[in-house]
Amino acid sequence: MAYSYEELAEIRHYLHQHPELSGQEYQTTAFLREKLEDLGIRVLDSGLKTGLIAEIGEGRPVVALRADIDALPILEQTNLPYQSQNPGVMHACGHDFHQTSLLGAAALLKEKEDQLEGTIRLIFQPAEEISEGASAVLATGLLDDVEGIIGFHNIPQLKAGKLAINSGAMMAGVEKFKVSVTGVSSHAARPDLGVDTVTAVTTMVQNLQLLISRTVSPFEAAVLSITHLDVGSTWNVLPKSGYFEGTIRSFNPKVQRDLKERFISIINHLAESLGVDVDFEWGVTPPVTYNDAALTKVVWEHSQGIADVIVAEPSTAGEDFAFYQERIPGVFAFVGSNGAPDAPDLHHDHMTIDDAAFEVSVPYYVENAQALLRYFKK
Template structure:
């Protein structure tokens, strides 16, 4: 098994990355650091058209299993007081410093047993997860070509180091961001019959939208729809011509997600039409459901019992752009316990802390999952 020297070295590596965070799509130094690190291990970065981020392969053969870690930070001023705190205006407040470090550790261990590998392991150091652009960039660059299955994880401060949370099906929510513009016809407040009232149109739409979760989603499924911002009108005696509202939908099942989006579009358009108003609906570029493949998740679950305390976790209502990979190929996404203290700050807080002791489970998760999946697909 792996010795203390290995994990001490990885810890130092993580502390260095943590001190030098770079926000989404600006991970230039991080990319250089990863490339240099990998070259020292005898692993040559591949020539994919990515401005930031790195893709490498270990092993050989047509069967390819991908491991993915994200590398970007957030524009947050760090207030952890750690002796390896950020030295600039960004912060690894989501723990992506930890993710990439564990993948570097996995690279070293896989490289050491390269001759035994029953295929190819493709390691994807993905940029820009926080703005949900990175997975699409990797896919456009060809990073998923010929890959049979992909493995990723997020650190989870609500689980202890040593624990691994996993479940088949949804593990993180599908996130929808909607913005709707309503166009009516302005009129004097005293002659609404001469106009098309944007205020009444919007408030009726917002009311009607609440039917979706209450009356179209199965009681055995779940969804959340929140309208969070309405902007219409600016005085007491004029009916405004235009208005706007926005909000978010969260779902945990790809079919439910599509059905809710369909109902949303129908209700918005039909309600507006009833008043004679025009609408335009804009959807943000946000991730779909992070959905663990039922055929390979049990295998990862069983394998993980050898190096972690495995917990069947509830899904998180947050989103993850790893979903973009799982839309195309089977994938497994887990939670690696990273803190576990009662008041551990959540992701994206300025005092967010990932504990170093969590590294072994993260490294093992990558290595053992890759080995198990190479076996599984080789025998298929």
């Protein structure tokens, strides 16, 4: 039996009260499994530690719907009646809303199962916030036969009732870097007896500021931010080692690859000229979230009756949905979830969601899942 929007709000509030960090979504997974089994929906044997994959319908084609389920290490300050009961953990990115939307869509699709022209695979994905969940889902092999995939993220700056979409880049490719620099320690009074790591680190940071402005076309969007450096601990000693870290982001996969190569080249050349050793650490981060043009057209057309559909402005945030799109044609959308002039952004300890947004998020999945099945059936 399908859920009412009021029932979905109750489910979301429960999930909001019981958030779990990436890779630790055990209670959330058990809750979702129980709900899906109550609906008579098949939960597949995926081998996932947390998160789950289920399906409705049978035969080809196969399309997938994805929602993420993990929370963030944030102390909630909303004072909502359903505020997090797990201190220091909060659904500050709205994944409680995402998974509830997919659950609501699953209930409706189950009622339509006899009419479906193929199989719909439901992905309740763990560990999005640490960019590991999508890869874990892909490793199960349960998406090998999927021909198209859709997902969405809520956007507090958009009012409930709005849906933003565009073909091409929707969210940035992300690189997370840490560069460790090692020289030779010496007394500050005799820098000639050492290899100055402080100078090396600051020289590298300064030179990297030219990477975007002098190597990237002005018609492309890219950013490099060095957000943290640590070198030295006292006033009269030149330290042996230090490091700096930050991020590189762009909307063009080739630009992203080129920036990383040039970044490494600049650091290596400076290290050689300054006589220091360097070590690079690259985080697990997503590529560009890039919408398939043909499928975007299908989703755009079939979303007109369920929302005020607008052209999306790409976000410089990252999203591990992009890992699916490297292997499967996909569409990622933005669903309005608040819209108040002073609405706190994602990852904020006061971030809240308007439950009226279910009136777009649930039919977004339902209508477009069926539309994509018909599209691939041709």
